[in-house]
Amino acid sequence: MCGTCGCQNTTMAGTLDHDGGHDGGHDGGHDAEHEHVGADGRRFTHVHHHPHGHARGRAEGDDHPHDHPHDHPHDHPHDHPHDAGHTHDHLATGDLHGAHRHVAPALTPVANRITLSLEARLLAKNDALAVRNRAWFSGRAILALNFVSSPGSGKTSLLVRTIRDLRPARAIYVIEGDQETSRDADRIREAGAPAVQLNTGTGCHLEADMIARGVDELRPAVGGLVLIENVGNLVCPAMFDLGERAKVAILSVTEGEDKPLKYPHMFRAAELVLLNKIDLLPYVEFDVAAAIANAKQVNPALTVLCVSARTGEGLPAWYTWIDEQAHRARAGARLVPVSTGQYPPQWF
Amino acid sequence: MHELGITRNIVAIVGEAAAGRRVVRITLEIGTQAGIAADAIAFCFDVVARGTAVEGAVLDIVPRAGLELSIKTMEIEEAR
Numbered sequence: 001m002c003g004t005c006g007c008q009n010t011t012m013a014g015t016l017d018h019d020g021g022h023d024g025g026h027d028g029g030h031d032a033e034h035e036h037v038g039a040d041g042r043r044f045t046h047v048h049h050h051p052h053g054h055a056r057g058r059a060e061g062d063d064h065p066h067d068h069p070h071d072h073p074h075d076h077p078h079d080h081p082h083d084a085g086h087t088h089d090h091l092a093t094g095d096l097h098g099a100h101r102h103v104a105p106a107l108t109p110v111a112n113r114i115t116l117s118l119e120a121r122l123l124a125k126n127d128a129l130a131v132r133n134r135a136w137f138s139g140r141a142i143l144a145l146n147f148v149s150s151p152g153s154g155k156t157s158l159l160v161r162t163i164r165d166l167r168p169a170r171a172i173y174v175i176e177g178d179q180e181t182s183r184d185a186d187r188i189r190e191a192g193a194p195a196v197q198l199n200t201g202t203g204c205h206l207e208a209d210m211i212a213r214g215v216d217e218l219r220p221a222v223g224g225l226v227l228i229e230n231v232g233n234l235v236c237p238a239m240f241d242l243g244e245r246a247k248v249a250i251l252s253v254t255e256g257e258d259k260p261l262k263y264p265h266m267f268r269a270a271e272l273v274l275l276n277k278i279d280l281l282p283y284v285e286f287d288v289a290a291a292i293a294n295a296k297q298v299n300p301a302l303t304v305l306c307v308s309a310r311t312g313e314g315l316p317a318w319y320t321w322i323d324e325q326a327h328r329a330r331a332g333a334r335l336v337p338v339s340t341g342q343y344p345p346q347w348f
Numbered sequence: 349m350h351e352l353g354i355t356r357n358i359v360a361i362v363g364e365a366a367a368g369r370r371v372v373r374i375t376l377e378i379g380t381q382a383g384i385a386a387d388a389i390a391f392c393f394d395v396v397a398r399g400t401a402v403e404g405a406v407l408d409i410v411p412r413a414g415l416e417l418s419i420k421t422m423e424i425e426e427a428r
Contacts, residue, residue, distance in 0.1 A: 112426045113372060120361045120419045122354055204350055236350040239383040265383045 126240055129208035133243025136215070137226065143322070143329040144226040146206075146242050148266055149250035150259075151232030154276040156184045158250060158309040159227055163191040165312075166319065170326075171224035175214040177206040177231045184229065194218055205236035208243055223330065225322065234263040245325060246271040253277045253284055257291035264298040272303045272321060279308040351388035354417075355396045358389070362422050363401045371405045373423035378409055379416035386411070 121127070137144045147155050156176075163172050174195040176184040185197035196214045198206060211228060220226050228244060230237040238247075249270035251259055254277055260267040267273065273295050275288065292304045305321065307314035362371055378386050386409045397403045410420070 113423050114426045115373075115421050115423045116365065117421050118362070118365060118419045120365075122357050122361075122417045122419065125357075203353070235383070239350070265381070 123239065123241075126208045129212060130241035130243040133208055133211050133215070134245075135243075136212075137243060137245070138329070138332050140220070140222045140224075141330045141332070142220055142222070142224050142226055143326045144228060144242075144244045145322075145325070146228045146230055146237070146244035146247045147250060148230045148234070148237045148247055148270065149232060149252075150234045150255065153232075153250045153252040153255065154309050155229050155232065155250055156187055158274065158276060158307070159229060160187055160191040161309045161312065161315065162227070162318070162322075163188065163193045165315065166225075166322070167192055170322075171221045173218045173220040173224055173226045175206075175211060175218065175226065175228045177210070177229060179203070179231065200231055204231055204233050205240050206230050206242060207240050211242045223326075225326065234259070234266045238263075238265040238269045245329060248272045248274060250274045250276050251291065251295075253280055253286040253288070253291075257287050258294055260291070260295040260298050267295050267298045267302065270299070270302065272305065274318060275304060275306045276309055278306045278313060279311045351385055352392050352396070354384060355389050355392045358393070358419060359396050359400055359402050361419060362405075365422060366401045366424050368401065369424040369426065371402045371422055371424050373406045373408065373421075374402070374419060375408045375410060375421045377412045377416050377418055377420050379412045379414040381413075381415050382417040384417060 133144075136142075147159070149155050159174060163174070166172060172193045174185070174188045174193050176182075176188060176195055176197045177200060178184055178197065179200050179202070181199070182197040185195040188195035196217045198210050198214055200206065200210075206228065214228075215226070218226070228242060230242075247266075247270040249266055249272070251273055253275065256262075260273075275291060278288075281288070288306065295302050295304055303321070305314060305317045307318055309315075358374065358376065362374055376389070378384050378389070390407060390409060393407050397405060
């Protein structure tokens with residue numbers, strides 16, 4: 001095998017001591033052009049200048065495949081990085097391509113390597129699908145909100161309470177994300193809203209294609225409210241756009257007030273923070289002012305509302321926020337309610 | 349945990365672009381605000397790459413500012 005181009009060549013069998021093991025053992029020489037055919041069918045043509053003659057105990061005229069140290073100018077580029085376990089020295093022979101000699105501890109076939117520019121954004125596929133979801137929601141004046149929090153902050157309880165308070169005046173649909181079980185979707189359906197449960201299995205977040213599938217199943221009405229409950233996780237859901245109008249982060253007073261500082265990506269990605277379980281404030285050491293200051297430190301544009309899904313305290317402000325967002329969604333879709341309160345039929 | 353999915357994306361995108369050729373090096377840029385742990389990507393890369401055109405490739409991760417998260421270049425062995 002040729003250590004220069006990695007090809008197999010029967011006439012060169014047993015060659016390839018590029019370490020210069022024959023230097024000084026040969027004299028005389030010849031120029032020989034020959035072609036190698038690689039194992040993969042590639043052809044390489046080399047012009048070798050072989051200094052040889054057979055000293056070192058070999059009889060002259062001996063018919064044997066012999067080993068050449070061949071410093072050869074050749075017609076294929078050797079544009080490879082030196083991480084293949086060998087080095088080579090370039091010889092200033094003045095030929096076109098730069099003859100060089102390989103010094104290889106182990107003869108590693110080296111093919112031509114080229115570097116291609118890819119510039120591939122890793123989340124491009126998800127982002128493209130999210131754009132499609134957003135357009136779909138926007139065209140139907142649907143307000144889609146993505147609820148994110150750590151597990152146990154009260155996302156589902158808050159959704160159940162919101163559904164009970166706002167239905168039937170508002171059409172509400174819920175997409176539930178959990179690793180396993182349909183427990184959350186069951187609670188939502190019990191509260192009276194159509195829900196689809198997405199189980200992510202080992203996945204730690206929802207992705208845009210899952211939302212497209214969920215929406216396919218839910219078929220939300222024009223002007224409706226689609227509430228997406230992400231997997232309880234303050235890390236990964238921050239970076240996956242689902243096509244929602246806004247991310248709503250939920251923080252509860254049984255957690256630490258420094259959570260926005262510890263998980264800044266999520267609080268930076270959110271537009272609204274609902275500080276939940278404020279009915280428990282008398283029983284826990286939680287500094288509301290510090291929590292709000294921390295949240296605004298990582299995202300000065302945040303709106304923070306203090307609520308209790310259990311007692312209903314503070315929820316009117318949350319419902320007002322939903323109304324404002326829903327109004328913007330309608331304006332975005334250029335849907336102007338007619339006097340009957342119905343939307344133009346072409347949108348149904 | 350999402351780094352595993354991201355790494356699968358890297359291997360899939362590069363494998364597709366390689367079109368059957370062996371990939372020897374990949375250069376990845378990860379922004380400090382991208383929410384991605386470079387160590388975790390490097391950790392699962394070998395496992396994810398096993399049995400693909402990307403197996404054995406060197407993964408260079410270049411830190412960047414901001415939200416950058418992309419594969420900049422790949423080096424392949426080119427047949428003539």
